[in-house]
Amino acid sequence: MGGRNGLSSPCLPRLPFLLFLLLLSVAVLTVAASENENKGSSLSASEAEAAVSRFREYLRINTSQPDPDYDAAVRFLRAQADDLGLESDVLEFVSGKPLLLLRWVGRIPSLPALLLNSHTDVVPTEPLKWAHPPFSAALDPATGNLYARGSQDMKCVGLQYLEAIRRLRAAGFAPDRTIYLSFVPDEEIGGNDGAGRLAASEKFQEMKVGVELDEGLASPGEEYRVFYGERSPWWLVIKARGAPGHGAKLYDGSAMENLMKSVEAVRRFRAAQFDLVKAGMKAEGEVVSVNLVYLKAGTPSPTGFVMNLQPSEAEVGLDIRVPPNANTEALERRIAEEWAPSSRNLTFEFKHKVSVHDMFGKPAITPADNSNPWWMLLEEAVKKANGKLGKPEIFPASTDARFFRERGIPAFGFSPMANTPILLHDHNEFLNKHEYLKGIEIYESIIKAFASYKGDAKDEESRAEL
Numbered sequence: 001m002g003g004r005n006g007l008s009s010p011c012l013p014r015l016p017f018l019l020f021l022l023l024l025s026v027a028v029l030t031v032a033a034s035e036n037e038n039k040g041s042s043l044s045a046s047e048a049e050a051a052v053s054r055f056r057e058y059l060r061i062n063t064s065q066p067d068p069d070y071d072a073a074v075r076f077l078r079a080q081a082d083d084l085g086l087e088s089d090v091l092e093f094v095s096g097k098p099l100l101l102l103r104w105v106g107r108i109p110s111l112p113a114l115l116l117n118s119h120t121d122v123v124p125t126e127p128l129k130w131a132h133p134p135f136s137a138a139l140d141p142a143t144g145n146l147y148a149r150g151s152q153d154m155k156c157v158g159l160q161y162l163e164a165i166r167r168l169r170a171a172g173f174a175p176d177r178t179i180y181l182s183f184v185p186d187e188e189i190g191g192n193d194g195a196g197r198l199a200a201s202e203k204f205q206e207m208k209v210g211v212e213l214d215e216g217l218a219s220p221g222e223e224y225r226v227f228y229g230e231r232s233p234w235w236l237v238i239k240a241r242g243a244p245g246h247g248a249k250l251y252d253g254s255a256m257e258n259l260m261k262s263v264e265a266v267r268r269f270r271a272a273q274f275d276l277v278k279a280g281m282k283a284e285g286e287v288v289s290v291n292l293v294y295l296k297a298g299t300p301s302p303t304g305f306v307m308n309l310q311p312s313e314a315e316v317g318l319d320i321r322v323p324p325n326a327n328t329e330a331l332e333r334r335i336a337e338e339w340a341p342s343s344r345n346l347t348f349e350f351k352h353k354v355s356v357h358d359m360f361g362k363p364a365i366t367p368a369d370n371s372n373p374w375w376m377l378l379e380e381a382v383k384k385a386n387g388k389l390g391k392p393e394i395f396p397a398s399t400d401a402r403f404f405r406e407r408g409i410p411a412f413g414f415s416p417m418a419n420t421p422i423l424l425h426d427h428n429e430f431l432n433k434h435e436y437l438k439g440i441e442i443y444e445s446i447i448k449a450f451a452s453y454k455g456d457a458k459d460e461e462s463r464a465e466l
């Protein structure tokens with residue numbers, strides 16, 4: 001402004017004007033540079049920098065299984081919550097496994113609450129196979145890629161929720177419904193002691209959760225991926241028995257031969273399912289996947305295995321993943337009659353078997369169409385923030401969302417990472433900082449839409465009357 005005032009000075013008309021032009025061009029260039037830096041983000045350069053540095057701080061906390069530093073994570077997150085003025089509570093359903101629950105009370109507490117869930121643990125790493133130490137949160141200045149275990153799965157989402165809330169609070173937004181944020185332990189080892197305990201707790205009943213958001217997957221394309229259900233793990237062990245015999249003798253019904261016949265049947269089924277995916281007829285999450293995870297047989301000797309003896313027992317372990325709308329009766333029949341028939345001296349046992357149904361006997365899926373107002377709100381909110389959702393999918397593996405869907409609560413798996421290779425559980429997991437920042441705005445839009453929606457109030461009243 002000083003330069004502009006100088007324009008009116010009759011004594012030095014040219015120099016201040018030139019100075020003004022110079023300052024103006026510097027200003028224009030600076031704005032252009034910072035816009036470029038934020039790729040059209042509505043976050044200022046300093047806001048963006050602070051958000052990225054908080055993300056890196058969280059990424060540096062080593063919460064990898066099997067010995068996660070949960071206390072450090074909770075300390076860090078609680079400090080963030082204090083800073084934002086959110087209520088916080090540490091629940092320890094299992095000793096040494098703290099779960100941090102944050103709350104932003106809504107203006108109409110009778111409305112069902114919104115739950116934003118994320119897990120604090122990450123999978124182990126092989127540091128020597130990484131280009132940067134996995135807990136250094138190294139930022140490549142050339143690309144903006146942030147390398148760290150948990151950068152995709154799913155510390156990004158946990159902090160994006162908090163950053164979105166930071167912006168909403170700064171803008172004076174007041175939610176109608178109460179917003180909870182849960183930072184849960186142990187997802188990577190099954191989630192039973194984390195989200196599982198929370199969902200089954202009395203505390204959860206009190207929270208009156210009406211909708212839940214959880215993790216999704218990165219998308220290499222422009223569209224964000226979104227998940228409305230997931231496959232249920234069935235971990236199956238098939239055991240074969242047969243007459244033992246000399247290694248030189250040909251005879252029918254040995255344990256190994258019995259088992260191999262099963263393995264062949266399993267492989268045929270696997271190939272047929274896989275063909276549907278390869279032909280583009282079904283998505284990965286829509287078919288039953290079966291993979292052989294172990295084979296156990298043979299008679300041990302001090303130097304390995306006895307080579308001239310056909311053993312009397314053999315077993316195989318299978319990891320089966322079943323989509324929520326699969327015909328489970330047909331699959332069970334297939335297992336009993338084709339994969340492990342007693343007529344061939346085979347038995348089977350499930351080591352772990354999650355039902356594809358919720359507590360009410362319905363397929364555990366959240367409708368992702370116009371029949372579900374939460375879906376419409378989600379789609380609209382993402383669009384408003386200049387993002388695009390892909391076709392809703394079944395998550396190929398398991399997430400904590402299942403504990404909530406099991407209770408009939410609508411839940412979507414969504415991690416806003418487009419233009420990003422899927423590197424969860426992989427070496428050199430990274431997220432570009434611009435994608436991260438863009439995700440904050442996406443959540444800002446979603447949280448705003450969900451927390452302002454009052455359409456389910458009537459449903460709740462009528463449910464209460466029942």
Ligand SMILES: [Zn+2]
Pocket residue numbers: 119153154187215
């Ligand atoms: Zn995860």
